[in-house]
Amino acid sequence: MSIGRTTANFKTLKYWGKRDKTLNLPTNSSISVTLAQEDLRTLTTAATSSSFEKDNLWLNGKEEGIKGDRTIACLKDLRLLRREMEAADASLPKFSEWPIHIVSENNFPTAAGLASSAAGFAALVVAIAKLYQLPQLMSELSKIARKGSGSACRSLFGGFVAWEMGDLTNGEDSKAVEVAPLSHWPSMKAAILVVSDDKKDTPSTTGMQSTVATSDLFEHRINTVVPKRFEEMKKAILSRDFAAFGEMTMKDSNSFHAVCLDSYPPIFYLNDTSKKIIKLVHALNEQEGKIIAAYTFDAGPNAVIYYDQEHENKVLGLIHKYFHQVSGWEKVSDQVAQFEDLSIPFDTEAYKGVSRIILTQIGSGPQETSESLVSEQGLPK
Amino acid sequence: MSIGRTTANFKTLKYWGKRDKTLNLPTNSSISVTLAQEDLRTLTTAATSSSFEKDNLWLNGKEEGIKGDRTIACLKDLRLLRREMEAADASLPKFSEWPIHIVSENNFPTAAGLASSAAGFAALVVAIAKLYQLPQLMSELSKIARKGSGSACRSLFGGFVAWEMGDLTNGEDSKAVEVAPLSHWPSMKAAILVVSDDKKDTPSTTGMQSTVATSDLFEHRINTVVPKRFEEMKKAILSRDFAAFGEMTMKDSNSFHAVCLDSYPPIFYLNDTSKKIIKLVHALNEQEGKIIAAYTFDAGPNAVIYYDQEHENKVLGLIHKYFHQVSGWEKVSDQVAQFEDLSIPFDTEAYKGVSRIILTQIGSGPQETSESLVSEQGLPK
Structure with missing residues (x-):
């Protein structure tokens, strides 16, 4: 076993x-x-x-x-x-x-x-x-x-x-x-805003095939934009340069959703709530004068916001200010008092488009565990 | 005068x-x-x-x-x-x-x-x-x-x-x-769905500058995608080929919004209502087995839907079915009885995101008129 x-x-x-x-x-x-x-x-x-x-x-x-x-x-x-x-x-x-x-x-x-x-x-x-x-x-x-x-x-x-x-x-x-392993940059954290959506997304396998076959911008992305970014992002990670890492992460998320939109018929994964979160992150970085938070969106409307531990009270403070109503904050309940209260205007109804927050961090990958799901007879416990 | x-x-x-x-x-x-x-x-x-x-x-x-x-x-x-x-x-x-x-x-x-x-x-x-x-x-x-x-x-x-x-x-x-002048294809019509939006758009002059300066996909669009499409679209117009004209119109709208999204920070003009309208048009064309309606969106969420007069009862029928609650239909009130009732599923609440419909058609351009806005004294009447 x-x-x-x-x-x-x-x-x-x-x-x-x-x-x-x-x-x-x-x-x-x-x-x-x-x-x-x-x-x-x-x-x-x-x-x-x-x-x-x-x-x-x-x-x-x-x-x-x-x-x-x-x-x-x-x-x-x-x-x-x-x-x-x-x-x-x-x-x-x-x-x-x-x-x-x-x-x-x-x-x-x-x-x-x-x-x-x-x-x-x-x-x-x-x-x-x-x-x-x-x-x-x-x-x-x-x-x-x-x-x-x-x-x-x-x-x-x-x-x-x-x-x-x-x-x-x-x-x-x-x-x-x-x-780089977890130990290289253990202070990297992530807040995931699970965004509610009324429609079924295009499954990613289908979506990819459609983009490859129909997007006029796709070839340029894979042949020119990504190879350069791939090398630069590895460098940013190795030098623990959050600003460079964050900017490339956001740009690549946007580039990916751009070729989805350029597909025919177009594929949309970001919804109005996703867009509001994107704008909030840009507003935060602009106010701080540097990139301290970076969003990325996979094939769906959920936002993953990366930040370094050193800016946690600012980044989580801002997210908490506008999304404190959703579940998932229990984990940091003893930290809320330290959260900074930044004055960045935002749609105070936006939390209605989010179902929960998952506060997490960089991990160590696959691990063995003593916890087993199988009985001695080889069946689920 | x-x-x-x-x-x-x-x-x-x-x-x-x-x-x-x-x-x-x-x-x-x-x-x-x-x-x-x-x-x-x-x-x-x-x-x-x-x-x-x-x-x-x-x-x-x-x-x-x-x-x-x-x-x-x-x-x-x-x-x-x-x-x-x-x-x-x-x-x-x-x-x-x-x-x-x-x-x-x-x-x-x-x-x-x-x-x-x-x-x-x-x-x-x-x-x-x-x-x-x-x-x-x-x-x-x-x-x-x-x-x-x-x-x-x-x-x-x-x-x-x-x-x-x-x-x-x-x-x-x-x-x-x-x-080509109006007389070449006088049956070209357009339905404009004016989409409500809670946010101020990025002004187009500012938006353009940002895209030119920051989008990694933009150069490819202007140097490769558009020049080819420019020639092909002229041909489609000259041969009154609605399917080709419509497909290119939709693709170019999507390509334009894709490079907006690829700008940094990203620029969004389409909202969730715009996206629903896009999907509705694709669903219509798919059901018909050919392109009989084509959307385009400028620097804002409003949809302009082109169609040829010969398919008016289908295209307006479908739009009327789901957007009959908005103002602007008076113009065709005597036609509604002929509208086809297509069975294409759609969000029946989507009309709430639209403030009015403007039903119009291809026009003849600048014209002189006897209507004057200036009095004999050179002041507004």
Whole structure:
């Protein structure tokens, strides 16, 4: 039995566009920050036994079975690596031939569009790799997670992670690498405003295909804008330059949503509440005379606002001022008295468009845990 | 005394970006449709007399005086042309030396962002050119109107109008030309949904400057996307190919708003209501299996929906179904019974974001009128 936990990651340099749908090979390299375990995490336990009837998967307590092509592809790759080990060492039990049970739970707000599938596939790969005692490095395993969900490959590392797009058609060089670990910049924090939305977003896989096929601005983004930004953002992270990191994060979020809007038909992920939050962050930075907070939005209206611990009382103070009505502030209730009261005008009704706040920070990536979701009989507890 | 009327024009290929702020020289060529007189028009009367005390201007009944640099620049150019005439023919009265009175009225909904300044400067130039009996062709005069407001140059023609960006630094080749007159495609109609908005838009001059200076996608738009589309859109107009014209109109609107969003800080003109209207138009076209309606949005949330008369009962039928509560339908009250009832699902509350509908059609451009706004004494009536 093996247990793994992984967490969500939020792109600061966006992944948008596939050059190979089946292998999840991207049209550009990307960078993300992996967030802390306690707030947004998937806990996955894998167990194998010759006595199990068949491969099976339980998600949040519900038996799902192993159906999706992407899950099947990950499982196949992991079994192949295990088979190679077994072939080299006859004393090893034949795990690769036994059915596998996977039990997974996440604590993401339901359907909030918070990259739960990335965390899910990362946790699945890590849990099975541990069960199989695979010797491969995380970058190697990230190629398997990538086939499950592109962004999942970056969740195999903590801290700041790059997904190098690679050139090969078989995807063997399209993998995640660590830019810097959590310990390099542990004061990086994030406030996630979960924005309510009345409409269903375009699923990201469909959206990407549409952008690649129809946006006239997309080629310029992936060939010219992103490659330059990729190098510059790595430098900003390595030198812990929040202003540079923040500016690029905001610009790349906007650039990504711009090519979505330039798709035909256009794809909209930002709503009026998202736009208000964007303006609030710019107003804060302008008043401070430097960038102390940076927003990014994935394929949905939720805002992720990065800031450094040193400016927490300002950044959270401003967000608290206008969004104190939403749930999620309990975590910092003893800090509220220190929050600064900045005078930045804002729509005092904007909180109505937000369902909750998640206060979190940079995380250490996949971790083993003693907490198991599987009983001795190999079934969900 | 001379009287001119001109109307608004709505860009189908967007003008966004100046290479020269003072001369209003654009970074790309653009195309627009000039709309009909009765719905959105500026009526301007110009009078000159040696007995007037000074140059003066009244706008919608209010004495404004001639203050703005742009108005002064237009007046100077027009006087220069008149002076040349007077120099060549001594029998002509010395209008160029006399004070001028300009009285202007428009019927645009207040501050609705419906290109009223373009119509205003076009009417001013036409009225004074008539008063001065200038022999210059409209394209020549369009260069003067352009200095008032870039888009104004296109309002000097009816029908479909191109603004050729030109190359010269003095702007002498940056002028409007007719693509096709009203008579070429008289069945082109437009429904304008005036969208309410709680925030002040970024003024277009400021917005353009910001996009030119900060958007990473902008250069690609103006150097690659627009030049190709400019030629293709002219062809679509000349062949009365609504599907091609409509698709390019929608794509260019989206491309323009994409580079606004890619600006730093980002500029938003579309709001949630605008986005709903965009989706409705795409849903209609999809159900019909061809493009019979096309939206375009200028620097604000108002939707201009173009369609051909032959599909009026479908297009207006759908808009009426979901926006019948807003004012502006009186004009077609006898037609409502023929409207088709299409079954396209939509947010039935969306009408709350729209203040009125303006039903209009392609127009013939500047026209002389017997209606004068100036009394015999040279003052507003």
